[in-house]
Amino acid sequence: MATTGALWRGYDQAALDVQYNSRATVPGSTDFTAFIRQYAESTRACKASLRCMESLRYGSASEELLDIYPAAQPGAPVMVFLHGGDWRSLSKEEAGFAAAAFVAAGVTLVVPDFALVPHTTLPAMGAQVGRMLAWVAEHIGAYGGDASRIHVAGHSSGANLVGQLLTADPIPHPIKGAVFISGLADLEPVRLSFRNQNLHLDRATVLQASLAHRVPTASCPLIVAVGALETDDYRQQARDTAHYWTSHGNPAELHELAGRHHFDSVLEWADADSPVFKATLRMMGVR
Secondary structure (H helix, E strand, O other): OOOOOOOEOOEOHHHHHHHOOHHHHOOOOOOOHHHHHHHHHHHHHHHHHOOOEEEEEOOOOOOOEEEEEOOOOOOEEEEEEEOOOOOOOOOHHHOOOOHHHHHHOOOEEEEEOOOOOOOOOHHHHHHHHHHHHHHHHHHHHHHOEEEEEEEEEEEOHHHHHHHHHHOOOOOOOOOOEEEEEOOOOOOHHHHHOOOHHHHOOOHHHHHHHOHHHOOOOOOOOEEEEEEOOOOHHHHHHHHHHHHHHHHOOOOEEEEEEOOOOOOOHHHHHOOOOOHHHHHHHHHHOOO
């Protein structure tokens, strides 16, 4: 039964559900799954054209695998990318699409798999990617990466995992910089929206897994990106994320991506000619 009255920032149930329906931000009659297919096709193209160390094991669980797309030169900075999918779907097979741009720029890209809801919880997922990051730090030198220059990025629910890494205690490995794409600093409106029918978040999980409710343990630059066609509250959450980060004494950049919606904002980040990609390279000390 729908709840009446304001639930979040003045939104009633119907309005809040609109704000948190990311699929509806895709303009026209295009199905959002066209972008999922694009992620997968571009990932396959990267695997066909670049070196890729596939399905390296970072833990004992069946899903604890990752792909490494190494830069040509040794001692390269490292970007670890965490895919989105509402914590419930997608994999590294739809997440290697940024490899072409990063490898060409001299950056090694790491793309992991991790357990998904309903087989795990959001805090457990965050702990799992923390263990993955520790594995990368220990082993990336064997694949030409520099363990002292590890950066993390995430899109949508993957951005939430970035937030969990930035507030992990203890932090699994020093993070030199982070990118938060179309993500949410506060999961409370997700809990209150129709999306919670699948996620089953409670208030304790929101507090444990939301960047906005925790204190950073990492100190590094943060790039926050959001599509200009995303909903008002997603764009407000992006502004809140940047403000949160600077309020804790860390530098942050906010990029609102013109003409982009929830599903193609990450493709802009993976475009070597885009300002947000160039900002990411600057953060990494490349170019």
